[in-house]
Amino acid sequence: MLRVECDRWNESASKLREEALKANHARTRERLMALYEICNGKSATKVGRETGRNPQTVMEWVHRYNLSGIKALLYQRTGGHPPFFPQK
Template identity: 70%
Template sequence: MLKVECKKWNQSLEILREEALQAEHPRTRERLMALYEICGGTNATLVGKKTGRNPQTIRSGYIDTMNRV
């Protein structure tokens, strides 16, 4: 299971949630909320199903990008 490296960026679950709720762009909100859910223990496949996104997009798009930036 892939993990989001929140500590690498000095972020917590609460910070991700706040950023998601305050983001201006809908896709940014969606991405941050997906990362928030994954950090909270939900797997990428389930997040993909809940958001209507391909689970591969969640895994390789959102998580990999967050961890590598």
């Protein structure tokens, strides 16, 4: 069974939720809230179905978090044209 290893990073499900609510980018919020839901008993498949994401993507978020913590889920712009109106 897929498990979010919050203890490894001295965090909890409530900490994931707190970080999600104050995250600057929507994709970071989505990823952290998905982990929060998994911590509270939902499966990656169910979270994927509810969010419109492939369950494998959600599982990948869990694996990345388990390896590197919250910093691994922070959204980073990787290419394409820069936004016309930069975020503040």
